[in-house]
Amino acid sequence: xxxxxxxxxxxxxxxxxxxxxxxxxxxxxxxxxxxxxxxxxxxxxxxxxxxxxxxxxxxxxxxxxxxxxxxxxxxxxxxxxxxxxxxxxxxxxxxxxxxxxxxxxxxxxxxxxxxxxxxxxxxxxxxxxxxxxxxxxxxxxxxxxxxxxxxxxxxxxxxxxxxxxxxxxxxxxxxxxxxxxxxxxxxxxxxxxxxxxxxxxxxxxxxxxxxxxxxxxxxxxxxxxxxxxxxxxxxxxxxxxxxxxxxxxxxxxxxxxxxxxxxxxxxxxxxxxxxxxxxxxxxxxxxxxxxxxxxxxxxxxxxxxxxxxxxxxxxxxxxxxxxxxxxxxx
Numbered sequence: 001x002x003x004x005x006x007x008x009x010x011x012x013x014x015x016x017x018x019x020x021x022x023x024x025x026x027x028x029x030x031x032x033x034x035x036x037x038x039x040x041x042x043x044x045x046x047x048x049x050x051x052x053x054x055x056x057x058x059x060x061x062x063x064x065x066x067x068x069x070x071x072x073x074x075x076x077x078x079x080x081x082x083x084x085x086x087x088x089x090x091x092x093x094x095x096x097x098x099x100x101x102x103x104x105x106x107x108x109x110x111x112x113x114x115x116x117x118x119x120x121x122x123x124x125x126x127x128x129x130x131x132x133x134x135x136x137x138x139x140x141x142x143x144x145x146x147x148x149x150x151x152x153x154x155x156x157x158x159x160x161x162x163x164x165x166x167x168x169x170x171x172x173x174x175x176x177x178x179x180x181x182x183x184x185x186x187x188x189x190x191x192x193x194x195x196x197x198x199x200x201x202x203x204x205x206x207x208x209x210x211x212x213x214x215x216x217x218x219x220x221x222x223x224x225x226x227x228x229x230x231x232x233x234x235x236x237x238x239x240x241x242x243x244x245x246x247x248x249x250x251x252x253x254x255x256x257x258x259x260x261x262x263x264x265x266x267x268x269x270x271x272x273x274x275x276x277x278x279x280x281x282x283x284x285x286x287x288x289x290x291x292x293x294x295x296x297x298x299x300x301x302x303x304x305x306x307x308x309x310x311x312x313x314x315x316x317x318x319x320x321x322x323x324x325x326x327x328x329x330x
Contacts, residue, residue, distance in 0.1 A: 028074025030175030072326030181217035239270035243283030254287030
């Protein structure tokens with residue numbers, strides 16, 4: 001099916017929801033996950049992009065940013081793994097430079113991949129790069145198996161030092177930080193997550209004079225009922241869901257995947273078939289009208305065949321669908 005026909009189907013099928021709450025964004029509400037540790041095409045890629053795949057080249061950053069611009073995206077959520085990793089937020093300067101060159105106005109949000117805090121803590125504690133030793137969320141001082149520094153000094157602080165204020169996605173003037181899920185088996189004292197958030201918020205206010213707009217994966221709200229954040233998102237689950245809408249305190253986050261195929265993963269997970277764009281279109285139809293913010297996985301997720309990028313396999317189909325929604329369901 002051609003991209004023109006797909007977009008025509010969108011026009012015919014879209015049913016809009018009621019008015020949204022009055023949250024002020026400094027960019028469009030549609031954004032996508034951004035990954036930047038690549039030096040070559042990963043194994044199992046089914047639809048290679050149309051430009052060389054090496055993030056060591058400035059041209060790679062410009063190409064990804066242009067695709068985000070052409071798809072009408074308002075922001076990229078940088079999937080950060082913290083200090084001394086290939087996804088260190090301190091390595092995002094080329095993204096800022098590419099935005100200047102190719103997509104002025106595109107914003108950046110931090111996506112704190114909380115798997116990394118557990119791994120980095122264990123590495124520092126001599127346990128190795130493993131999730132087997134849990135992270136104690138009540139241990140802010142880091143005297144045992146925890147530490148605020150793994151979240152703040154090695155992650156949040158490095159993002160805010162690298163991405164200047166004018167490039168950050170904000171809601172009501174507050175920079176957006178997404179946080180990954182609360183994998184029960186990775187943590188002890190899950191009910192102390194709210195104290196970690198409070199400490200992160202206090203440190204960010206102290207060092208950068210901003211109060212972050214924190215959006216966490218919904219599992220944290222079940223693990224810690226005392227959670228105090230601005231929003232929740234519900235990540236898609238292959239075999240169960242491909243689009244979700246999560247309200248929290250009047251703020252609603254939609255999450256959508258255009259497709260997903262990670263048969264090379266260990267262990268392999270169910271495939272979410274793209275259906276020539278129909279799955280992605282249906283997901284956006286379902287959640288975009290009722291969302292204040294939409295998070296898509298992702299602009300360049302080639303590892304799991306969940307990308308939006310132009311490809312000889314489907315042309316610009318996924319960018320065209322995204323751009324239509326960005327223009328017509330803002």
